[in-house]
Amino acid sequence: MVSIIQRxxxxxxxxxxxxxxxxxxxxxxxxxxxxxxxxxRNKGGHMGTRxxxxxxxxxxxxxxxxFPIEVIRREGSDAxxxxxxxxxxxxxxxxxxxxxxxxxxxxxxxxLDITQATAVPPNPEDAKAAAEYAEYVKAEEASARAxxxxxxxxxxxxxxxxxxxVAM
Amino acid sequence: xxxxxxxxxxxxxxxxxxxxCYTPQNLPLPLxxxxxxxxxxxxxxxxxxxxxxxxxxxxxxxxDATQFSLNEAVRYLRxxxxxxxxxxxxxxxxxxxxxxxxxxxxxxxxxxxxxxxTDIRVCVIADGPAxxxxxxAGAMAAGTEEIFEQIKTSxxxxxxxxxxxxxxxxxxxxxxxxxxxxxxxxxxxxxxxGTVVTNPANAIKELTGKFDYRERLGVIRTAIGQLAFTxxxxxxxxxxxxxxxxxEIAMLQGRTEKEIVEVVLSSTRGPGFSLSGAVKPxxxxxxxxxxxxxxxxxxxxxxxxxxxxxx
Numbered sequence: 227m228v229s230i231i232q233r234x235x236x237x238x239x240x241x242x243x244x245x246x247x248x249x250x251x252x253x254x255x256x257x258x259x260x261x262x263x264x265x266x267r268n269k270g271g272h273m274g275t276r277x278x279x280x281x282x283x284x285x286x287x288x289x290x291x292x293f294p295i296e297v298i299r300r301e302g303s304d305a306x307x308x309x310x311x312x313x314x315x316x317x318x319x320x321x322x323x324x325x326x327x328x329x330x331x332x333x334x335x336x337x338l339d340i341t342q343a344t345a346v347p348p349n350p351e352d353a354k355a356a357a358e359y360a361e362y363v364k365a366e367e368a369s370a371r372a373x374x375x376x377x378x379x380x381x382x383x384x385x386x387x388x389x390x391x392v393a394m
Numbered sequence: 395x396x397x398x399x400x401x402x403x404x405x406x407x408x409x410x411x412x413x414x415c416y417t418p419q420n421l422p423l424p425l426x427x428x429x430x431x432x433x434x435x436x437x438x439x440x441x442x443x444x445x446x447x448x449x450x451x452x453x454x455x456x457x458d459a460t461q462f463s464l465n466e467a468v469r470y471l472r473x474x475x476x477x478x479x480x481x482x483x484x485x486x487x488x489x490x491x492x493x494x495x496x497x498x499x500x501x502x503x504x505x506x507x508x509x510x511x512t513d514i515r516v517c518v519i520a521d522g523p524a525x526x527x528x529x530x531a532g533a534m535a536a537g538t539e540e541i542f543e544q545i546k547t548s549x550x551x552x553x554x555x556x557x558x559x560x561x562x563x564x565x566x567x568x569x570x571x572x573x574x575x576x577x578x579x580x581x582x583x584x585x586x587x588g589t590v591v592t593n594p595a596n597a598i599k600e601l602t603g604k605f606d607y608r609e610r611l612g613v614i615r616t617a618i619g620q621l622a623f624t625x626x627x628x629x630x631x632x633x634x635x636x637x638x639x640x641x642e643i644a645m646l647q648g649r650t651e652k653e654i655v656e657v658v659l660s661s662t663r664g665p666g667f668s669l670s671g672a673v674k675p676x677x678x679x680x681x682x683x684x685x686x687x688x689x690x691x692x693x694x695x696x697x698x699x700x701x702x703x704x705x
Contacts, residue, residue, distance in 0.1 A: 227490055230454040237665050279477050288473035297477030
Protein backbone atom coordinates (compact mmCIF):
# COMPACT_ATOMS: atom_id res chain seq x y z
CA MET A 227 0.00 0.00 0.00
CA VAL A 228 1.03 3.59 -0.53
CA SER A 229 2.53 5.36 2.47
CA ILE A 230 -0.08 6.62 4.89
CA ILE A 231 1.11 10.24 4.87
CA GLN A 232 0.87 10.45 1.08
CA ARG A 233 -2.52 8.72 1.08
CA UNK A 234 -3.94 11.02 3.76
CA UNK A 235 -2.68 14.16 2.02
CA UNK A 236 -4.49 13.29 -1.18
CA UNK A 237 -7.58 12.01 0.65
CA UNK A 238 -7.99 15.15 2.78
CA UNK A 239 -7.63 17.29 -0.35
CA UNK A 240 -10.26 15.26 -2.19
CA UNK A 241 -12.67 15.37 0.75
CA UNK A 242 -12.24 19.11 1.22
CA UNK A 243 -12.95 19.59 -2.49
CA UNK A 244 -16.04 17.43 -2.10
CA UNK A 245 -17.34 19.43 0.88
CA UNK A 246 -16.44 22.90 -0.33
CA UNK A 247 -17.44 24.59 -3.57
CA UNK A 248 -20.43 25.21 -5.82
CA UNK A 249 -23.16 22.65 -5.30
CA UNK A 250 -22.62 22.45 -1.54
CA UNK A 251 -26.28 22.93 -0.72
CA UNK A 252 -29.11 21.16 1.05
CA UNK A 253 -32.21 20.54 -1.04
CA UNK A 254 -35.70 21.17 0.31
CA UNK A 255 -37.84 18.06 0.98
CA UNK A 256 -40.15 18.65 -1.97
CA UNK A 257 -37.34 17.85 -4.44
CA UNK A 258 -37.82 14.16 -5.09
CA UNK A 259 -35.34 13.06 -7.72
CA UNK A 260 -32.84 14.27 -10.29
CA UNK A 261 -32.23 12.51 -13.57
CA UNK A 262 -29.77 13.31 -16.34
CA UNK A 263 -30.13 11.93 -19.85
CA UNK A 264 -27.46 12.58 -22.45
CA UNK A 265 -25.25 10.73 -24.96
CA UNK A 266 -21.84 9.24 -24.23
CA ARG A 267 -20.05 11.50 -26.67
CA ASN A 268 -19.41 15.16 -25.89
CA LYS A 269 -19.62 16.17 -29.54
CA GLY A 270 -22.69 18.27 -30.32
CA GLY A 271 -22.90 20.28 -27.11
CA HIS A 272 -23.06 17.54 -24.48
CA MET A 273 -19.90 18.42 -22.55
CA GLY A 274 -21.73 20.76 -20.16
CA THR A 275 -24.12 18.06 -18.93
CA ARG A 276 -21.28 15.63 -18.35
CA UNK A 277 -19.26 18.24 -16.47
CA UNK A 278 -22.32 19.14 -14.37
CA UNK A 279 -22.45 15.48 -13.36
CA UNK A 280 -18.72 15.12 -12.74
CA UNK A 281 -18.06 18.44 -10.99
CA UNK A 282 -21.18 19.26 -8.97
CA UNK A 283 -23.29 16.15 -8.43
CA UNK A 284 -20.81 14.54 -5.97
CA UNK A 285 -21.19 17.61 -3.75
CA UNK A 286 -24.99 17.57 -4.03
CA UNK A 287 -24.99 13.86 -3.24
CA UNK A 288 -22.71 14.35 -0.24
CA UNK A 289 -24.97 16.97 1.35
CA UNK A 290 -28.14 15.05 0.41
CA UNK A 291 -27.19 11.39 0.97
CA UNK A 292 -30.67 9.96 0.45
CA PHE A 293 -31.49 12.09 -2.62
CA PRO A 294 -31.74 9.78 -5.65
CA ILE A 295 -29.68 10.88 -8.65
CA GLU A 296 -29.92 8.98 -11.91
CA VAL A 297 -27.53 9.40 -14.82
CA ILE A 298 -28.43 7.81 -18.15
CA ARG A 299 -25.88 7.99 -20.93
CA ARG A 300 -27.24 6.92 -24.29
CA GLU A 301 -25.27 4.73 -26.65
CA GLY A 302 -25.55 3.39 -30.17
CA SER A 303 -28.68 4.35 -32.07
CA ASP A 304 -29.97 6.42 -29.15
CA ALA A 305 -26.82 8.53 -29.10
CA UNK A 306 -28.24 11.39 -31.15
CA UNK A 307 -30.79 13.67 -29.59
CA UNK A 308 -31.23 15.99 -26.66
CA UNK A 309 -29.53 16.35 -23.33
CA UNK A 310 -31.91 16.92 -20.48
CA UNK A 311 -31.79 17.47 -16.74
CA UNK A 312 -35.12 16.56 -15.13
CA UNK A 313 -35.94 17.66 -11.60
CA UNK A 314 -38.85 15.75 -10.06
CA UNK A 315 -40.93 17.33 -7.30
CA UNK A 316 -43.39 15.78 -4.91
CA UNK A 317 -45.89 18.64 -5.18
CA UNK A 318 -45.60 19.92 -8.76
CA UNK A 319 -44.86 18.64 -12.28
CA UNK A 320 -41.21 17.90 -13.12
CA UNK A 321 -39.03 20.70 -14.42
CA UNK A 322 -36.99 19.82 -17.52
CA UNK A 323 -33.83 21.76 -18.38
CA UNK A 324 -32.52 21.49 -21.93
CA UNK A 325 -28.81 21.20 -21.17
CA UNK A 326 -27.50 20.99 -24.73
CA UNK A 327 -24.84 23.61 -25.52
CA UNK A 328 -24.86 24.90 -21.94
CA UNK A 329 -21.97 25.61 -19.63
CA UNK A 330 -21.68 23.37 -16.53
CA UNK A 331 -21.50 26.26 -14.04
CA UNK A 332 -24.65 27.80 -15.52
CA UNK A 333 -26.46 24.47 -15.23
CA UNK A 334 -25.46 24.14 -11.59
CA UNK A 335 -26.62 27.67 -10.78
CA UNK A 336 -29.93 27.05 -12.54
CA UNK A 337 -30.45 23.74 -10.73
CA LEU A 338 -29.84 25.35 -7.32
CA ASP A 339 -32.12 28.22 -8.26
CA ILE A 340 -35.03 26.03 -9.41
CA THR A 341 -34.83 23.71 -6.41
CA GLN A 342 -34.35 26.66 -4.02
CA ALA A 343 -31.59 24.82 -2.23
CA THR A 344 -30.02 26.29 0.92
CA ALA A 345 -26.30 26.81 0.50
CA VAL A 346 -24.08 25.25 3.16
CA PRO A 347 -22.00 27.98 4.85
CA PRO A 348 -18.42 27.62 3.63
CA ASN A 349 -15.90 26.22 6.07
CA PRO A 350 -12.66 28.26 5.91
CA GLU A 351 -10.56 25.19 6.72
CA ASP A 352 -12.09 23.23 3.87
CA ALA A 353 -11.70 26.22 1.56
CA LYS A 354 -8.00 26.40 2.37
CA ALA A 355 -7.49 22.64 2.00
CA ALA A 356 -9.42 22.56 -1.29
CA ALA A 357 -7.35 25.44 -2.70
CA GLU A 358 -4.15 23.73 -1.59
CA TYR A 359 -5.25 20.46 -3.19
CA ALA A 360 -6.11 22.22 -6.46
CA GLU A 361 -2.64 23.74 -6.43
CA TYR A 362 -1.08 20.38 -5.64
CA VAL A 363 -2.92 18.74 -8.57
CA LYS A 364 -1.79 21.55 -10.85
CA ALA A 365 1.82 21.20 -9.72
CA GLU A 366 1.68 17.42 -10.18
CA GLU A 367 0.34 17.85 -13.70
CA ALA A 368 3.05 20.40 -14.54
CA SER A 369 5.69 18.07 -13.12
CA ALA A 370 4.33 15.15 -15.13
CA ARG A 371 4.41 17.27 -18.29
CA ALA A 372 7.99 18.40 -17.58
CA UNK A 373 9.10 14.82 -17.00
CA UNK A 374 7.43 13.67 -20.19
CA UNK A 375 9.14 16.51 -22.13
CA UNK A 376 12.47 15.44 -20.66
CA UNK A 377 11.90 11.83 -21.67
CA UNK A 378 10.81 12.92 -25.15
CA UNK A 379 14.00 15.02 -25.54
CA UNK A 380 16.06 12.03 -24.45
CA UNK A 381 14.30 9.78 -26.97
CA UNK A 382 14.90 12.31 -29.75
CA UNK A 383 18.55 12.66 -28.78
CA UNK A 384 18.97 8.91 -28.93
CA UNK A 385 17.27 8.75 -32.31
CA UNK A 386 19.55 11.51 -33.65
CA UNK A 387 22.61 9.68 -32.36
CA UNK A 388 21.52 6.49 -34.03
CA UNK A 389 20.90 8.19 -37.36
CA UNK A 390 24.13 10.26 -37.07
CA UNK A 391 26.26 7.19 -36.52
CA VAL A 392 25.03 5.57 -39.72
CA ALA A 393 24.34 8.29 -42.22
CA MET A 394 27.14 10.78 -41.77
CA UNK B 395 48.70 12.95 -46.04
CA UNK B 396 51.22 12.19 -43.26
CA UNK B 397 54.08 14.69 -42.83
CA UNK B 398 57.40 14.14 -44.55
CA UNK B 399 59.56 11.48 -42.94
CA UNK B 400 63.04 10.07 -43.43
CA UNK B 401 61.64 6.58 -43.63
CA UNK B 402 61.09 4.94 -46.98
CA UNK B 403 57.68 5.39 -48.53
CA UNK B 404 56.52 1.79 -47.92
CA UNK B 405 57.10 2.11 -44.14
CA UNK B 406 55.16 5.39 -44.12
CA UNK B 407 52.14 3.58 -45.41
CA UNK B 408 52.50 0.77 -42.89
CA UNK B 409 53.15 2.94 -39.82
CA UNK B 410 50.69 5.71 -40.62
CA UNK B 411 47.53 5.60 -38.48
CA UNK B 412 44.57 4.13 -40.28
CA UNK B 413 42.35 6.84 -41.62
CA UNK B 414 38.69 6.22 -41.35
CA CYS B 415 36.69 6.61 -44.52
CA TYR B 416 34.11 8.80 -42.70
CA THR B 417 34.09 10.75 -39.46
CA PRO B 418 30.81 10.28 -37.61
CA GLN B 419 30.06 12.72 -34.80
CA ASN B 420 29.03 10.34 -32.05
CA LEU B 421 30.47 6.92 -32.57
CA PRO B 422 29.41 4.28 -30.08
CA LEU B 423 32.10 3.51 -27.56
CA PRO B 424 34.76 1.06 -28.78
CA LEU B 425 34.26 -2.48 -27.70
CA UNK B 426 37.11 -2.60 -25.21
CA UNK B 427 35.54 0.25 -23.21
CA UNK B 428 32.29 -1.64 -23.05
CA UNK B 429 33.88 -4.84 -21.86
CA UNK B 430 35.62 -2.82 -19.18
CA UNK B 431 32.35 -1.27 -18.12
CA UNK B 432 30.69 -4.62 -17.88
CA UNK B 433 33.26 -6.14 -15.53
CA UNK B 434 31.76 -6.73 -12.10
CA UNK B 435 32.18 -3.84 -9.71
CA UNK B 436 34.45 -4.19 -6.73
CA UNK B 437 32.66 -4.90 -3.49
CA UNK B 438 32.18 -1.86 -1.33
CA UNK B 439 34.42 -1.83 1.74
CA UNK B 440 33.00 -3.68 4.71
CA UNK B 441 33.15 -0.73 7.09
CA UNK B 442 30.46 1.13 5.10
CA UNK B 443 27.06 0.71 6.78
CA UNK B 444 24.56 -1.09 4.55
CA UNK B 445 20.85 -1.14 5.15
CA UNK B 446 19.78 -4.63 6.18
CA UNK B 447 17.38 -6.32 3.81
CA UNK B 448 13.74 -6.31 4.79
CA UNK B 449 12.26 -9.62 5.79
CA UNK B 450 8.72 -8.36 6.27
CA UNK B 451 6.58 -5.93 4.32
CA UNK B 452 6.96 -2.29 5.15
CA UNK B 453 4.68 -0.99 7.87
CA UNK B 454 3.38 2.50 8.44
CA UNK B 455 2.51 4.27 11.62
CA UNK B 456 -1.26 4.31 11.88
CA UNK B 457 -1.22 7.39 14.11
CA ASP B 458 -0.84 9.45 10.92
CA ALA B 459 -4.03 7.98 9.51
CA THR B 460 -7.46 9.56 9.72
CA GLN B 461 -9.87 6.74 10.34
CA PHE B 462 -13.52 6.68 9.42
CA SER B 463 -16.58 4.86 10.63
CA LEU B 464 -18.27 2.67 8.04
CA ASN B 465 -21.21 5.02 7.54
CA GLU B 466 -18.98 8.05 7.02
CA ALA B 467 -16.85 6.19 4.50
CA VAL B 468 -19.93 4.94 2.64
CA ARG B 469 -21.45 8.43 2.51
CA TYR B 470 -18.27 9.80 0.94
CA LEU B 471 -17.93 6.88 -1.48
CA ARG B 472 -21.53 7.23 -2.65
CA UNK B 473 -20.86 10.88 -3.36
CA UNK B 474 -17.78 9.98 -5.40
CA UNK B 475 -19.74 7.30 -7.30
CA UNK B 476 -22.80 9.45 -7.97
CA UNK B 477 -24.73 8.47 -11.07
CA UNK B 478 -22.74 5.27 -11.66
CA UNK B 479 -24.19 1.83 -12.30
CA UNK B 480 -25.27 0.46 -8.88
CA UNK B 481 -24.48 -3.16 -9.80
CA UNK B 482 -21.17 -3.02 -11.66
CA UNK B 483 -19.71 -0.43 -9.29
CA UNK B 484 -18.25 -2.22 -6.29
CA UNK B 485 -17.09 -1.45 -2.79
CA UNK B 486 -13.60 -2.79 -2.32
CA UNK B 487 -11.73 -3.86 0.77
CA UNK B 488 -7.98 -3.94 1.29
CA UNK B 489 -6.58 -5.57 4.40
CA UNK B 490 -3.00 -4.75 5.21
CA UNK B 491 -1.23 -7.50 7.12
CA UNK B 492 1.93 -7.63 9.08
CA UNK B 493 3.56 -10.58 7.34
CA UNK B 494 6.92 -12.01 6.45
CA UNK B 495 7.99 -11.68 2.82
CA UNK B 496 8.98 -15.33 2.55
CA UNK B 497 6.25 -16.83 4.71
CA UNK B 498 3.17 -18.78 3.64
CA UNK B 499 0.32 -16.66 2.29
CA UNK B 500 -3.42 -16.77 2.73
CA UNK B 501 -5.44 -18.20 -0.13
CA UNK B 502 -8.93 -19.49 0.38
CA UNK B 503 -12.60 -19.43 -0.57
CA UNK B 504 -15.28 -17.49 1.27
CA UNK B 505 -19.02 -17.09 1.02
CA UNK B 506 -20.49 -13.74 1.98
CA UNK B 507 -24.01 -13.18 3.39
CA UNK B 508 -24.88 -11.09 0.33
CA UNK B 509 -23.03 -12.16 -2.83
CA UNK B 510 -21.07 -9.49 -4.70
CA UNK B 511 -20.77 -11.26 -8.02
CA THR B 512 -24.18 -12.25 -9.24
CA ASP B 513 -23.24 -13.40 -12.74
CA ILE B 514 -21.50 -16.75 -12.48
CA ARG B 515 -21.13 -19.07 -15.44
CA VAL B 516 -20.30 -22.62 -14.46
CA CYS B 517 -18.98 -25.43 -16.62
CA VAL B 518 -19.07 -28.96 -15.24
CA ILE B 519 -16.84 -31.83 -16.30
CA ALA B 520 -19.26 -34.73 -15.88
CA ASP B 521 -20.77 -37.64 -17.75
CA GLY B 522 -24.05 -39.51 -17.82
CA PRO B 523 -26.73 -38.65 -15.25
CA ALA B 524 -24.39 -36.27 -13.40
CA UNK B 525 -24.15 -34.24 -16.60
CA UNK B 526 -27.92 -34.00 -16.90
CA UNK B 527 -28.23 -33.00 -13.26
CA UNK B 528 -25.58 -30.30 -13.65
CA UNK B 529 -27.32 -28.80 -16.67
CA UNK B 530 -30.59 -28.86 -14.77
CA ALA B 531 -28.97 -27.08 -11.81
CA GLY B 532 -27.98 -24.16 -14.03
CA ALA B 533 -24.60 -25.09 -15.48
CA MET B 534 -23.80 -23.19 -18.67
CA ALA B 535 -22.20 -26.30 -20.16
CA ALA B 536 -21.46 -29.85 -19.08
CA GLY B 537 -19.71 -32.85 -20.61
CA THR B 538 -16.30 -34.37 -20.97
CA GLU B 539 -14.69 -34.79 -24.40
CA GLU B 540 -16.55 -31.94 -26.08
CA ILE B 541 -15.57 -29.57 -23.26
CA PHE B 542 -11.90 -30.58 -23.50
CA GLU B 543 -12.04 -29.98 -27.23
CA GLN B 544 -13.58 -26.56 -26.64
CA ILE B 545 -10.90 -25.65 -24.11
CA LYS B 546 -8.10 -26.71 -26.44
CA THR B 547 -9.46 -24.90 -29.48
CA SER B 548 -10.42 -21.76 -27.57
CA UNK B 549 -6.81 -21.07 -26.59
CA UNK B 550 -7.95 -20.01 -23.14
CA UNK B 551 -10.63 -17.54 -24.17
CA UNK B 552 -13.44 -19.25 -22.28
CA UNK B 553 -16.86 -17.91 -21.33
CA UNK B 554 -16.88 -19.62 -17.91
CA UNK B 555 -16.15 -18.08 -14.55
CA UNK B 556 -15.90 -21.46 -12.80
CA UNK B 557 -15.14 -25.00 -13.86
CA UNK B 558 -16.14 -27.92 -11.64
CA UNK B 559 -15.24 -31.56 -12.10
CA UNK B 560 -17.39 -34.54 -11.14
CA UNK B 561 -15.20 -36.94 -9.19
CA UNK B 562 -15.46 -39.94 -11.60
CA UNK B 563 -14.59 -37.68 -14.54
CA UNK B 564 -11.63 -36.01 -12.81
CA UNK B 565 -9.13 -38.54 -14.19
CA UNK B 566 -10.37 -37.91 -17.72
CA UNK B 567 -9.75 -34.21 -17.16
CA UNK B 568 -6.19 -34.89 -16.01
CA UNK B 569 -5.56 -37.13 -19.03
CA UNK B 570 -6.91 -34.48 -21.42
CA UNK B 571 -3.91 -32.24 -20.57
CA UNK B 572 -5.84 -29.00 -20.39
CA UNK B 573 -4.16 -27.89 -17.14
CA UNK B 574 -1.65 -25.60 -18.95
CA UNK B 575 -4.63 -23.65 -20.34
CA UNK B 576 -6.88 -23.69 -17.28
CA UNK B 577 -4.24 -23.42 -14.55
CA UNK B 578 -3.01 -19.86 -15.22
CA UNK B 579 -6.62 -18.67 -15.43
CA UNK B 580 -7.48 -20.19 -12.07
CA UNK B 581 -10.09 -22.45 -13.66
CA UNK B 582 -8.43 -25.85 -13.24
CA UNK B 583 -10.52 -28.00 -10.88
CA UNK B 584 -8.56 -29.34 -7.95
CA UNK B 585 -9.54 -31.31 -4.83
CA UNK B 586 -7.51 -28.77 -2.82
CA UNK B 587 -9.91 -25.93 -3.62
CA GLY B 588 -13.04 -28.04 -3.44
CA THR B 589 -13.74 -27.84 -7.16
CA VAL B 590 -13.69 -31.61 -7.61
CA VAL B 591 -17.12 -32.61 -6.35
CA THR B 592 -19.29 -35.66 -5.87
CA ASN B 593 -22.56 -33.84 -6.46
CA PRO B 594 -22.24 -31.15 -9.17
CA ALA B 595 -25.82 -29.92 -8.78
CA ASN B 596 -25.31 -29.14 -5.10
CA ALA B 597 -21.90 -27.64 -5.78
CA ILE B 598 -23.37 -25.18 -8.29
CA LYS B 599 -25.90 -24.03 -5.73
CA GLU B 600 -23.16 -23.58 -3.15
CA LEU B 601 -20.95 -21.74 -5.60
CA THR B 602 -23.33 -18.81 -5.91
CA GLY B 603 -21.79 -16.08 -3.84
CA LYS B 604 -18.56 -17.95 -3.24
CA PHE B 605 -15.28 -16.46 -4.36
CA ASP B 606 -11.61 -16.87 -3.59
CA TYR B 607 -9.19 -14.29 -2.30
CA ARG B 608 -5.50 -14.30 -1.64
CA GLU B 609 -2.79 -12.32 0.02
CA ARG B 610 -0.44 -10.55 -2.34
CA LEU B 611 2.52 -8.46 -1.13
CA GLY B 612 1.12 -8.49 2.38
CA VAL B 613 -2.30 -7.18 1.38
CA ILE B 614 -5.62 -8.95 0.81
CA ARG B 615 -7.80 -7.14 -1.72
CA THR B 616 -11.33 -8.02 -2.67
CA ALA B 617 -14.66 -6.61 -3.80
CA ILE B 618 -16.98 -6.61 -0.79
CA GLY B 619 -20.27 -5.22 -2.07
CA GLN B 620 -22.19 -3.55 -4.83
CA LEU B 621 -22.85 0.18 -4.74
CA ALA B 622 -26.56 -0.56 -4.25
CA PHE B 623 -25.97 -2.41 -0.95
CA THR B 624 -27.11 -0.74 2.25
CA UNK B 625 -24.71 0.02 5.09
CA UNK B 626 -26.07 -2.95 7.07
CA UNK B 627 -25.53 -5.39 4.20
CA UNK B 628 -22.04 -4.04 3.71
CA UNK B 629 -21.26 -4.30 7.43
CA UNK B 630 -22.42 -7.93 7.44
CA UNK B 631 -20.26 -8.73 4.44
CA UNK B 632 -17.21 -7.03 5.96
CA UNK B 633 -17.73 -8.86 9.27
CA UNK B 634 -18.04 -12.21 7.49
CA UNK B 635 -14.94 -11.53 5.42
CA UNK B 636 -12.89 -10.43 8.41
CA UNK B 637 -14.01 -13.59 10.21
CA UNK B 638 -12.73 -15.70 7.34
CA UNK B 639 -9.38 -13.87 7.26
CA UNK B 640 -8.95 -14.28 11.01
CA UNK B 641 -9.72 -17.98 10.74
CA GLU B 642 -7.03 -18.32 8.07
CA ILE B 643 -4.54 -16.42 10.20
CA ALA B 644 -5.32 -18.72 13.13
CA MET B 645 -4.77 -21.75 10.89
CA LEU B 646 -1.28 -20.48 10.01
CA GLN B 647 -0.39 -20.15 13.71
CA GLY B 648 2.89 -21.86 14.41
CA ARG B 649 4.01 -21.69 10.79
CA THR B 650 4.03 -17.92 10.60
CA GLU B 651 2.88 -14.86 12.49
CA LYS B 652 0.37 -12.61 10.76
CA GLU B 653 -1.62 -9.70 12.11
CA ILE B 654 -4.20 -7.39 10.62
CA VAL B 655 -2.82 -3.87 10.61
CA GLU B 656 -5.22 -1.76 8.62
CA VAL B 657 -8.56 -2.19 6.84
CA VAL B 658 -9.27 0.18 3.97
CA LEU B 659 -12.64 0.56 2.26
CA SER B 660 -12.62 1.91 -1.26
CA SER B 661 -14.77 1.74 -4.36
CA THR B 662 -14.33 1.37 -8.11
CA ARG B 663 -13.63 5.06 -8.61
CA GLY B 664 -13.38 6.37 -5.07
CA PRO B 665 -10.45 6.96 -2.72
CA GLY B 666 -9.57 4.61 0.13
CA PHE B 667 -10.90 5.15 3.65
CA SER B 668 -9.09 3.59 6.58
CA LEU B 669 -11.83 2.05 8.73
CA SER B 670 -11.93 2.60 12.48
CA GLY B 671 -14.13 -0.43 13.17
CA ALA B 672 -17.20 1.56 14.20
CA VAL B 673 -20.31 1.49 12.04
CA LYS B 674 -21.86 4.81 13.05
CA PRO B 675 -19.92 8.05 13.35
CA UNK B 676 -21.99 9.19 16.38
CA UNK B 677 -21.02 6.18 18.49
CA UNK B 678 -17.53 6.88 19.78
CA UNK B 679 -17.96 4.37 22.62
CA UNK B 680 -17.75 1.50 20.10
CA UNK B 681 -14.09 0.60 20.31
CA UNK B 682 -12.23 -1.04 17.47
CA UNK B 683 -11.38 -4.03 19.65
CA UNK B 684 -14.95 -4.87 20.55
CA UNK B 685 -16.38 -7.54 18.33
CA UNK B 686 -20.00 -6.94 19.28
CA UNK B 687 -22.29 -4.01 19.89
CA UNK B 688 -22.63 -2.66 16.37
CA UNK B 689 -18.92 -2.44 15.59
CA UNK B 690 -17.00 -4.54 13.11
CA UNK B 691 -14.12 -6.45 14.60
CA UNK B 692 -11.13 -5.42 12.53
CA UNK B 693 -8.54 -6.08 15.17
CA UNK B 694 -5.90 -8.73 15.56
CA UNK B 695 -3.41 -7.77 18.21
CA UNK B 696 -3.25 -4.19 17.03
CA UNK B 697 -1.22 -3.10 20.07
CA UNK B 698 1.47 -5.61 19.30
CA UNK B 699 1.77 -4.47 15.71
CA UNK B 700 2.14 -0.86 16.77
CA UNK B 701 5.01 -1.85 19.03
CA UNK B 702 6.69 -3.62 16.16
CA UNK B 703 6.25 -0.66 13.87
CA UNK B 704 8.08 1.66 16.22
CA UNK B 705 11.14 -0.65 16.42
